[in-house]
Amino acid sequence: MEEKSISDIIEEYLKQILGESSQIEIRRSEIANHFDVVPSQINYVIKTRFTIQHGYLVQSKRGGGGYIRIERVNLLDNVDVLNSLIQAIGDSISERDAYDIVRTLYDEKLLTRREGDLMLVALSKQTLNVNDCNVEARLRARILISMLNRLRYES
Amino acid sequence: MEEKSISDIIEEYLKQILGESSQIEIRRSEIANHFDVVPSQINYVIKTRFTIQHGYLVQSKRGGGGYIRIERVNLLDNVDVLNSLIQAIGDSISERDAYDIVRTLYDEKLLTRREGDLMLVALSKQTLNVNDCNVEARLRARILISMLNRLRYES
DNA sequence: TAAAATTTGGTCAAGATTAGTCAAGAAATT
DNA sequence: AATTTCTTGACTAATCTTGACCAAATTTTA
Numbered sequence: 001m002e003e004k005s006i007s008d009i010i011e012e013y014l015k016q017i018l019g020e021s022s023q024i025e026i027r028r029s030e031i032a033n034h035f036d037v038v039p040s041q042i043n044y045v046i047k048t049r050f051t052i053q054h055g056y057l058v059q060s061k062r063g064g065g066g067y068i069r070i071e072r073v074n075l076l077d078n079v080d081v082l083n084s085l086i087q088a089i090g091d092s093i094s095e096r097d098a099y100d101i102v103r104t105l106y107d108e109k110l111l112t113r114r115e116g117d118l119m120l121v122a123l124s125k126q127t128l129n130v131n132d133c134n135v136e137a138r139l140r141a142r143i144l145i146s147m148l149n150r151l152r153y154e155s
Numbered sequence: 156m157e158e159k160s161i162s163d164i165i166e167e168y169l170k171q172i173l174g175e176s177s178q179i180e181i182r183r184s185e186i187a188n189h190f191d192v193v194p195s196q197i198n199y200v201i202k203t204r205f206t207i208q209h210g211y212l213v214q215s216k217r218g219g220g221g222y223i224r225i226e227r228v229n230l231l232d233n234v235d236v237l238n239s240l241i242q243a244i245g246d247s248i249s250e251r252d253a254y255d256i257v258r259t260l261y262d263e264k265l266l267t268r269r270e271g272d273l274m275l276v277a278l279s280k281q282t283l284n285v286n287d288c289n290v291e292a293r294l295r296a297r298i299l300i301s302m303l304n305r306l307r308y309e310s
Numbered sequence: 311t312a313a314a315a316t317t318t319g320g321t322c323a324a325g326a327t328t329a330g331t332c333a334a335g336a337a338a339t340t
Numbered sequence: 341a342a343t344t345t346c347t348t349g350a351c352t353a354a355t356c357t358t359g360a361c362c363a364a365a366t367t368t369t370a
Contacts, residue, residue, distance in 0.1 A: 003182065005220030005327095005356060028319055038358055043320065048355085063365025066318040096354095113310060115270055121301040122277045129297055139294075142284055146276040160338085160346060183329060193348050198330065203345085218355025221328040 010035055010042070011049045014070065023071040046070070052081075052088050053100035055108065075101070076110055076152055086145055092137040098123045098144050110151065119147055165190055165197070166204045169225065178226040201225070207304065228308040233265060237303050244300055247292040253278045253299050265306065274302055 004012075010031065017024050032039040050056040050070055060068040073081045085101070099120060106116040121127055123140050130136035165186065172179050187194040201223065205211040210230050215223040240256060248256075254275065261271040276282055278295050285291040 003220060003222075005218075007356060008220055029317095039319075040321080040359075041357065044356075060319060061365070062317080062319045062363070064317050064367065066365070068319075114305070115273060117305050118270060118273055118302050119277075121305050122274075122298050124301070127297050127301040128294070130294075139283070139285075142282050143277050143298075146279070146282040147273055150272055150276050158338090162346065184327095194329075195331080195349075196347065199346075215329060216355075217327080217329040217353070219327050219357070221355070223329075 006035060006037055007041065007045050007048070010037075010045045014045070014050070018070065018072055023069065025067040025069045027066070028068055042068070051097075051100065052085055053097050053104065055104040057081075074108065075104055076108075076148075082148070082152060086148065089141050089145060091141050092134065093141045093144060094137060095123065095125045095140070098140055101144065101148075105151070119144075122147075161190060161192055162196065162200050162203070165192075165200045169200070169205070173225065173227055178224065180222045180224045182221070183223055197223070207307070210308065228310060230308050231306070234307055236263075236265075237307055241300050241303055244296050246296050247289065248296045248299060249292060250278065250280045250295065253295055256299065260306075274299070277302075 013035075014024070014026070014031075026042075028039050028042045031042050035041075046058055046068065050058055052073075055073055055075055057071045057073055058068065059071075060066070075081055075085055089097075089101075102111070102116050102119050102123070105111045106113065111119070122143055125136065128136050128139055130139060168190075169179070169181070169186075181197075183194050183197045186197050190196075201213055205213055205225055207228075210228055212226045212228055213223065214226075215221070244252075244256070257266070257271050257274050257278070260266045261268065266274070277298055280291065283291050283294055285294060
C-alpha cells in the first residue's frame with residue numbers, strides 16, 4: 001500500500017511510460033540515476049517484472065548509443081508470442097512464473113477473475129502437493145499449457 | 156466472560172481496519188510491534204482467524220517492501236452443495252467421475268462453459284499424465300477440491 | 311585500418327530486509 | 341487430568357539492494 005520498495009516504484013514508472021506508447025527505449029544509467037540506485041537494479045526490475053510471463057519483450061544494446069527496449073505484447077492474440085511463451089514454459093515451470101502468466105492474462109482481460117483463480121489454484125504448490133519439486137514443476141507445465149491451448153482455441 | 160487473548164485483540168484490530176476498506180496491507184513487524192508480540196504471532200492469528208472458511212483471502216510478499224494483504228470476500232450460499240461434493244470426492248476420483256461433477260455444476264449454472272472447460276482440461280488423464288493410476292486419481296481429487304473451494308466465494 | 315579507449319549494458323554473489331514454519335512450553339478450557 | 345489453544349523464538353525462505361567484475365558496441369587514436 002504505502003511503503004513500496006524502490007523496485008516497485010521503478011516498475012510503476014516504466015509502466016507509466018509504457019502506457020503512452022507500447023514500446024520504450026531507456027538508457028539504463030539515466031533511470032538508475034533518476035532513482036538514485038545502482039545501474040544493475042534496473043536489470044533486477046526488468047528481470048523480475050518485465051518478463052514474457054508478464055507480457056513484455058526486452059531487447060538491449062551495449063556500447064555508445066546503447067539502450068534497453070521494452071515492448072508490451074499480447075500473449076494469446078499473437079501466435080509468435082504465444083509460442084515463445086509456451087517455449088518459455090518448456091516442460092517445467094515454477095509456481096511464481098505460472099502465477100505471473102495467469103495474472104497477465106487477467107490484466108489483459110482475457111480471463112475473468114474466477115477463471116484466473118480456478119487456474120491459479122490448480123497450479124499452486126499446495127494443490128499439486130508432489131514431493132519431488134521437478135515432478136511438480138513438470139506437472140504444472142502440462143496443466144498450464146493445456147489450459148492455455150484451450151483458451152487459444154476458444155478465443 | 157473470560158479474558159480476551161492477545162490473538163483475539165489482534166483479530167479485532169485487523170477486522171476493524173477491514174471494516175473501512177475490503178482489503179488491507181499490513182507489515183507484519185509493525186503489527187507485532189504495536190501489540191508487543193513476536194512476529195510469528197501475526198501468522199498464527201491469520202492462520203486461525205482469516206481463512207477462506209471465514210471469508211478471507213490472504214497474500215503476502217517477503218523481502219524489502221514486503222507485506223501481508225488480507226481481503227474480505229463474499230461467501231456464496233451454495234456452500235452445502237460444494238461441501239457434499241467435496242465429501243463425495245474423498246481423496247481420489249476418476250476422470251469420468253470428475254467429468255460428471257463438472258458437468259453437473261455446469262448444468263446447475265454454477266459454472267460458465269469456459270470455466271467448466273478449463274477445469275476439465277486440468278483434470279484430464281492426458282494432462283495429468285501420471286504413470287500410477289492411483290497417484291493420478293489422488294492428484295485429480297486435490298485439484299478438483301481446490302477448484303470447488305474457489306467456487307465458494309465470489310469476486 | 312587496427313588497436314586502444316570509452317561507453318554502454320549484463321551477471322553474479324553477498325548482505326539486508328521482510329515473511330513463513332515448526333515445535334516446545336504456557337495458559338485456558340473441558 | 342486431558343485436551344485444546346495460545347505464545348514464543350530459533351531456524352528457514354523469499355525478495356530487494358549494492359557493488360565488483362564481465363562483455364559488447366562505438367568512438368578515438370596511432
